[in-house]
Amino acid sequence: MPFVVVGIGLDDTFIITGEFYRQTNKFISNKNRSKNTNNHEKRYKNDKVGSDDEIVQRVRVTMEEVGVSISLTTITTTVAFLLGVGTSTLKSVVWLCMYGVTMIVIDFFFQVTYFVALLVLNEQRVRDNKRDIFFCIEVKQDDDNNSEKETTNKAIQNVETTKFSNVAQTDEIVPLEENYHPKKSHCNQNDCDDVENGNQEYHISSSAAKENQSDEQGQEEEHRHLVEKCMSWYADKLLKPRTKKIVLAMFAAIMACCLYSITLFEQRFDVTELLPAGSHIQSFLDSAKAYSTTTRTMAVYFRNMNQSDPMVQEQMINYIEDITTDLNPVGGQSPAFCWFRDIQLLMNGDLSTDERFANSQTILPDIPNVDFLGSMSTNQQINFVLSNNIMKELYGPDITFEKNDATGEDEIKSSRCWFMIRDLDLTSVDDQVNFLLDQRRITESQPININIEDDGSITQKSEWPMFTFEPLYMPWEAFIIVVRELIFTIIMGVVAVCIVTLVMIPHRSAILIVFPMICIMYINFLGVIRYLGLDINGTTYIVVVISIGVLVDFLLHILMKFYELQQHNPQMSRDDCVKNALETMGASMVEGGLTTFLAITPFLLSVLIVFRIIFNAFFAMVTVGIIHGIVLLPVVLSVWGPEAAGGTIVDTLPSLPDVPCSSPPRDNTTINDSSTQSKTITETVPAPTRKMIY
Numbered sequence: 001m002p003f004v005v006v007g008i009g010l011d012d013t014f015i016i017t018g019e020f021y022r023q024t025n026k027f028i029s030n031k032n033r034s035k036n037t038n039n040h041e042k043r044y045k046n047d048k049v050g051s052d053d054e055i056v057q058r059v060r061v062t063m064e065e066v067g068v069s070i071s072l073t074t075i076t077t078t079v080a081f082l083l084g085v086g087t088s089t090l091k092s093v094v095w096l097c098m099y100g101v102t103m104i105v106i107d108f109f110f111q112v113t114y115f116v117a118l119l120v121l122n123e124q125r126v127r128d129n130k131r132d133i134f135f136c137i138e139v140k141q142d143d144d145n146n147s148e149k150e151t152t153n154k155a156i157q158n159v160e161t162t163k164f165s166n167v168a169q170t171d172e173i174v175p176l177e178e179n180y181h182p183k184k185s186h187c188n189q190n191d192c193d194d195v196e197n198g199n200q201e202y203h204i205s206s207s208a209a210k211e212n213q214s215d216e217q218g219q220e221e222e223h224r225h226l227v228e229k230c231m232s233w234y235a236d237k238l239l240k241p242r243t244k245k246i247v248l249a250m251f252a253a254i255m256a257c258c259l260y261s262i263t264l265f266e267q268r269f270d271v272t273e274l275l276p277a278g279s280h281i282q283s284f285l286d287s288a289k290a291y292s293t294t295t296r297t298m299a300v301y302f303r304n305m306n307q308s309d310p311m312v313q314e315q316m317i318n319y320i321e322d323i324t325t326d327l328n329p330v331g332g333q334s335p336a337f338c339w340f341r342d343i344q345l346l347m348n349g350d351l352s353t354d355e356r357f358a359n360s361q362t363i364l365p366d367i368p369n370v371d372f373l374g375s376m377s378t379n380q381q382i383n384f385v386l387s388n389n390i391m392k393e394l395y396g397p398d399i400t401f402e403k404n405d406a407t408g409e410d411e412i413k414s415s416r417c418w419f420m421i422r423d424l425d426l427t428s429v430d431d432q433v434n435f436l437l438d439q440r441r442i443t444e445s446q447p448i449n450i451n452i453e454d455d456g457s458i459t460q461k462s463e464w465p466m467f468t469f470e471p472l473y474m475p476w477e478a479f480i481i482v483v484r485e486l487i488f489t490i491i492m493g494v495v496a497v498c499i500v501t502l503v504m505i506p507h508r509s510a511i512l513i514v515f516p517m518i519c520i521m522y523i524n525f526l527g528v529i530r531y532l533g534l535d536i537n538g539t540t541y542i543v544v545v546i547s548i549g550v551l552v553d554f555l556l557h558i559l560m561k562f563y564e565l566q567q568h569n570p571q572m573s574r575d576d577c578v579k580n581a582l583e584t585m586g587a588s589m590v591e592g593g594l595t596t597f598l599a600i601t602p603f604l605l606s607v608l609i610v611f612r613i614i615f616n617a618f619f620a621m622v623t624v625g626i627i628h629g630i631v632l633l634p635v636v637l638s639v640w641g642p643e644a645a646g647g648t649i650v651d652t653l654p655s656l657p658d659v660p661c662s663s664p665p666r667d668n669t670t671i672n673d674s675s676t677q678s679k680t681i682t683e684t685v686p687a688p689t690r691k692m693i694y
Contacts, residue, residue, distance in 0.1 A: 010599070011553060011592030012070045012111045018228075018588040020062040020119060027058055055123045059116055067112070069560040069585070072504045074108045076556065077549030079496045084545045087492065088485055090478060096542060104549075227587040231630075235579040235586075238631070239638055247635045255520060258527020265526075267429035267479055268535035276607040289427075296421040298439075298470045300335070303414040305448065305465045308378035313340050315448050319466050320417070322442050329424040329435050338417035339395045343381060379409050421470070429479050429537075436476045439468050475538075482541050489541075493548035494518055501556070507563050509642045514555060517636065521551050521628050528620045539610060543617040550621055554589060554629030561585040562637050574641045578634045586630045593626045 081104065084097030131137050237243060272282050288294065300320065305312050317340065324334045335341075376384065382399065386392045402413040425431045443449060449464045494515070501514045525547060534540050561581040565572060572580070596618075603615035 010595040011589070012073075012108070013115060014591040014595065015066050015070060015557065015585065015588040016062065016111065016115065017119070018584065018591070019066045020058065022584060023058045023062050023065070024123075027054065052124065055120055055127070058123075059120055063112070063116065065564070066585075068504070068564075069557050070108070070111065072500065072560060073549075073553040073556050074104060075504070076497050076500050076552045077104050079500060080493050080545065080548035080552075083489060083492050083496060083548070087488060088545075089481055090485070090538070090541075092538070093542060093545060097545060100546070227590060228583050231587045231590070232579070232583045234630075235582040235634070238582075238634060239575045239579060244635045244639060247631060248639075251520070251632050255523055258524045261527035261530040262523065265530055265536050267433075267483065267537065269429060269475060269479070269537040270427070273539075273608075273610045273613060275609065277609060278607075293422065294424075294426055296424070296426075296470065296472070298330070298419045298421050298468055299416045300419065300466070300468050301414065301416045302466055304463065307340070307412040307415060312448070313344075313378075315446065316340055316466065317344075319442075319446050322445075323419060323439070323468070326442055327419075327435070327438055329421050329431075330419050331422045333420060333422070335417040335419055337394050337398075339382070339399060339415060341417075342395070343378075343385065346385070347381075377409070379411055382412070383410065419468075426472075432472070432476045433479050436473060436480070443467050478538055482538060483536060486536065486541050486544060489545060489548070490522060494522070497548070497552050505560065505563060506567075507642060510559060510563065513559065513633075513636060513641070517555055517628065517633060518552060520632070521555070521624060522547075524628070525551065525621060525624045528624055529617050532616045532620060534613065534617060539613060540617070543614065543621070547621050551625045551628075554593075554625035555633055557585045557589055558582070558629055558633050559637075562641065566642070574638050574643065578638050578641075582630060582634055586634075589629055590626065593622050596622050 078101055081097040081100040084093050085101065088094050088097070125132070125135050129139050131139060238247070272285060275282055300323065302316055307313065307316070320334060320338060320341070324330060324332060386396055386399075398417060399415045400413045401410040403409070404411045421435075424435055443464060443466065444460060446464075446466055448466060449461055451459045451461055453459060497518055498511055498515050502508070502511050526544075529540070529543070534543075558581050561584060562577050565577040565580055569577075600615055600618045600622075603611045603618070606612065
């Protein structure tokens with residue numbers, strides 16, 4: 001569990017960190033843009049500069065961007081573990097899920113509080129030019145570097161001032177046709193209607209503005225790290241029409257293969273998986289399986305009844321006979337030693353002729369006359385027989401006594417006898433489960449285990465007076481319920497994830513994407529782990545419970561980013577939203593997936609085979625999640641995702657002073673910068689539209 005939580009927790013860490021540094025780059029770009037617009041002699045050059053308020057603002061925007069996403073995935077993971085707590089009857093699974101819920105919740109609060117605070121402190125450290133580990137020590141820059149930086153800054157300022165001065169001096173009037181209309185040039189119909197109504201801001205075409213925007217885009221590209229650049233290149237390749245068709249066809253083939261693989265699942269539990277690799281016990285078990293037969297003992301217990309009653313003893317004997325004849329693995333052999341049966345043989349004088357004692361007459365009690373026993377009560381008979389040391393060794397450990405305060409005699413409280421299980425294949429889960437069910441059917445049919453109600457209905461007693469037990473019943477019982485609970489957990493997990501998605505994601509079409517995608521992921525995941533050699537057992541059950549929350553994370557992060565982009569940028573196409581989601585959230589997911597691989601790598605170092613099996617399962621889980629999250633889901637969103645409802649096109653150029661639409665006369669417009677210098681640009685624009693070239 002600690003390895004799993006480390007992997008899941010680091011996913012959120014990379015998502016928050018990646019978004020924070022993207023916001024930092026946007027902050028730097030906007031700062032440069034603002035300086036170019038308002039003061040052309042200054043430029044925001046130092047990426048590390050920023051006041052405390054600006055750093056906090058970036059963190060706030062970061063959490064606004066990714067907070068819903070990580071909250072949604074935390075809720076789905078928590079719900080998945082809670083399903084295990086509420087629905088599983090296996091205590092080991094219940095405790096695992098309880099630990100999982102606790103650790104996931106703690107990790108979430110750690111991410112949104114402590115980690116975010118550390119992010120702010122680290123950014124302040126970078127701004128103050130202090131070392132990373134020894135953060136109290138400030139880095140001293142040498143004079144040469146400072147001089148070089150000052151020289152570079154002055155050169156940049158001179159170039160910018162010259163560039164703006166040249167542009168300002170070469171401004172010219174652009175003659176336009178008398179019937180010029182934006183619809184014929186660069187506006188859509190909605191924009192033109194807004195222009196005619198005086199509600200649309202002017203679209204200003206400027207070579208200087210384009211050059212500034214190109215510089216800003218180059219700076220943003222320079223600040224992007226390697227993974228984001230790779231994801232950008234990957235998104236361009238993935239979103240080509242031909243590539244989309246190949247991806248859909250490929251996943252259809254993979255799903256068909258995985259469906260076939262699922263049909264090959266069988267229940268199997270090999271105890272050698274719990275052994276260290278190379279253990280001598282492994283070689284012994286292999287040799288025993290090849291050259292001998294495995295024999296186990298099964299105890300038959302009797303309790304909470306008067307075992308000295310002849311009628312009760314008759315039912316006990318009938319139970320023994322039913323097991324002998326109807327339970328095939330015992331091979332038709334009755335118990336070797338059974339005290340109530342042997343007492344009756346002794347009373348009838350047949351015990352001495354029994355083949356078990358034919359050659360061992362000396363071990364029997366010295367009884368001068370059988371009628372001597374007949375004058376005793378059952379408890380006295382047993383006490384007399386057990387007075388012989390040899391008989392006490394044979395039957396004494398299987399009988400417990402309790403003193404009756406009313407009679408003062410020691411009465412039998414509980415007892416047992418033993419069967420030998422000879423013909424049971426302990427490597428076959430089906431044979432073991434069938435044995436457990438057959439002995440249960442025989443036990444339920446015994447009259448002493450049945451209650452007859454007043455209305456004539458028949459019910460089973462809560463505690464059977466007669467039953468069988470073998471230590472392997474516990475894993476066999478788990479075999480019976482694992483398949484049922486596994487199917488139920490998967491179904492409830494999918495339903496719970498869909499409900500959470502429906503509530504948390506504002507766009508109702510999200511459920512139409514999440515439901516089929518999570519079904520496809522589960523089918524492919526189960527098919528892959530079957531190809532890796534996993535079968536249905538307790539280990540697989542635990543892996544599937546954990547996978548419900550982990551697999552969904554890879555879908556919801558991309559999906560949430562896609563819908564947020566459509567909501568905030570309605571002019572973006574589906575392909576643009578998908579590409580942006582891959583460049584941002586997809587890059588963080590890849591990094592988080594790699595850290596999850598690193599978190600489970602220690603499983604490979606374990607000498608226990610079961611840990612290596614768990615590594616294979618988690619490797620398949622993360623691989624399937626990443627592939628579906630950054631390959632199939634983007635293609636599905638690009639082809640079948642919802643289109644934006646439309647809206648006002650977002651202007652990416654710097655904001656300019658508003659010019660009244662209702663005033664068409666030719667005049668001089670003055671633009672003042674922060675240095676109180678003014679430059680006059682003469683415009684000749686027919687009403688109601690104007691086109692300006694700087």
